Amino acid sequence: MNIERQVLSAAAVLVEYFSSGELEQYFNAFAPQATFIFYTHPQRLMSRDEYKRCWKKWEQEAGFRVLSCQSSNQTVQMLGDTALFMHNVVTHIHTNDGDQVVNERESILFRIDPDGRWLAWHEHLSPVL
Numbered sequence: 001m002n003i004e005r006q007v008l009s010a011a012a013v014l015v016e017y018f019s020s021g022e023l024e025q026y027f028n029a030f031a032p033q034a035t036f037i038f039y040t041h042p043q044r045l046m047s048r049d050e051y052k053r054c055w056k057k058w059e060q061e062a063g064f065r066v067l068s069c070q071s072s073n074q075t076v077q078m079l080g081d082t083a084l085f086m087h088n089v090v091t092h093i094h095t096n097d098g099d100q101v102v103n104e105r106e107s108i109l110f111r112i113d114p115d116g117r118w119l120a121w122h123e124h125l126s127p128v129l
Contacts, residue, residue: 007083010118019069031119063096103128
């Protein structure tokens, strides 16, 4: 399998775990040192553990859960052992306020680890205007 397909496969697995609520597998698709920028959150999250704590807070305080997620318009830009994956996502979520469909653009920086696994190192999410 060529490298671009490997990255697309890693991204598809990450999106599937997110969409299906398989949170342990979802978070394990990120490097422990991964960073996150979400337009819905006021601060940068500087580690996978920080993101996990934030997620738990969203669940507890807002009743947050992902019902489904669809990825489209996927692009990969290779940068040596690093790849920038960009796509559009339509996510159906539930909160205490009810169900909502969110349209977003996302970029995820992947890097290959010593075992040959592509892990996400940075995620940046923005709304589709």
